[in-house]
Amino acid sequence: MAGIGEGWMGRALAAATLHRWSEAADKAETADLPLLRRQRSAARRLKQRLDRLIHVADGRLALPVIGNQAFPRPHDADWAWRPDLWSGPLATPGLSSVQPKSMLGERATLFHDCPHSEITLRQLRNTREADLAPFGLRLEVFRFDGAYLSLALDLPDEASQGLRRKHLIRLDAIVEMERPLEIFARLNIRHGPNTEQIVRELPLKAEESRVEFDLAYTRLNEKRIEHMWVDLIFEGPEMNQVILRDLTFSRRPRAEL
Structure with a gap:
C-alpha cells in the first residue's frame, strides 16, 4: 500500500489502510458474522481492483518490452526480423488438438498428418531477464501417429526485395525441450515456377542455435523471386514439449573474395 499516492499524506493513508485490513484479517476468526459479511464484500471489491492492477502491471513491467525488435545481428545485415509471434501478443494465444494447416497468428502454420491430433500450440510470455523476445512459442505433442x-513461417516481402545469390540468410533460435529431438530448418524460395530449398539441422547442444543458408549453391533466378518461407521440421516429437523462446532472421551479403 505504501506505493499508492504521492507525498507523506498519501503514504500515511496507504499505511493506515493496510493496518486496518491486517487487523480485520487477524480478527476474522472471532468477528461478529454481520461485520464479517460486510468486510468480505468490501474485500472482494478491493481484490477485483487489486487483481486488475497486478495484471496490467505484470504485463507492462515484465521483461522484455512488448514489440521489442532488438536482437544480435550481423553488423552488415541489410535486413533483420523477429516474427510477430515472438514480438507481440496474438488475438488467439493458443490452439489445442491442432488440425493440419492451422494458423497461429498471420504467418505461422502447423502442418502434420496425424489422424487424431494430440498437439497443442500456445504463445507464452517470456519473463526471464535473459530473454530479448517478449513472447515464446510452446509446442506440446503427446501421442503422435503421423509421418x-x-x-511454416512466412517471411515478409522485405526479405525477398533485392535478394541475390550472394546473400546469406541466418536463423537464430533459443530452444528448450523436455527430451532431445532433431529439428531441421528448411528455407524455401519460390521463383517463377520453381522453388529452391536448402535444409540445415539446428545444432541443439546449446540453448542458442544458429544456422545459415548460403544462396550461392542454389539456381535462384534473382529476377523472378516471389516468396520465401522457412519450415521447422520436428523429427520424433512424440511425448515431448518444445519451447521456442526466440526466433529471428537476418540477411547479409557474403564477403567479396
Whole structure:
C-alpha cells in the first residue's frame, strides 16, 4: 500500500489502510458474522481492483518490452526480423488438438498428418531477464501417429526485395525441450515456377542455435523471386514439449573474395 499516492499524506493513508485490513484479517476468526459479511464484500471489491492492477502491471513491467525488435545481428545485415509471434501478443494465444494447416497468428502454420491430433500450440510470455523476445512459442505433442510435423513461417516481402545469390540468410533460435529431438530448418524460395530449398539441422547442444543458408549453391533466378518461407521440421516429437523462446532472421551479403 505504501506505493499508492504521492507525498507523506498519501503514504500515511496507504499505511493506515493496510493496518486496518491486517487487523480485520487477524480478527476474522472471532468477528461478529454481520461485520464479517460486510468486510468480505468490501474485500472482494478491493481484490477485483487489486487483481486488475497486478495484471496490467505484470504485463507492462515484465521483461522484455512488448514489440521489442532488438536482437544480435550481423553488423552488415541489410535486413533483420523477429516474427510477430515472438514480438507481440496474438488475438488467439493458443490452439489445442491442432488440425493440419492451422494458423497461429498471420504467418505461422502447423502442418502434420496425424489422424487424431494430440498437439497443442500456445504463445507464452517470456519473463526471464535473459530473454530479448517478449513472447515464446510452446509446442506440446503427446501421442503422435503421423509421418511429419512442421511449423511454416512466412517471411515478409522485405526479405525477398533485392535478394541475390550472394546473400546469406541466418536463423537464430533459443530452444528448450523436455527430451532431445532433431529439428531441421528448411528455407524455401519460390521463383517463377520453381522453388529452391536448402535444409540445415539446428545444432541443439546449446540453448542458442544458429544456422545459415548460403544462396550461392542454389539456381535462384534473382529476377523472378516471389516468396520465401522457412519450415521447422520436428523429427520424433512424440511425448515431448518444445519451447521456442526466440526466433529471428537476418540477411547479409557474403564477403567479396
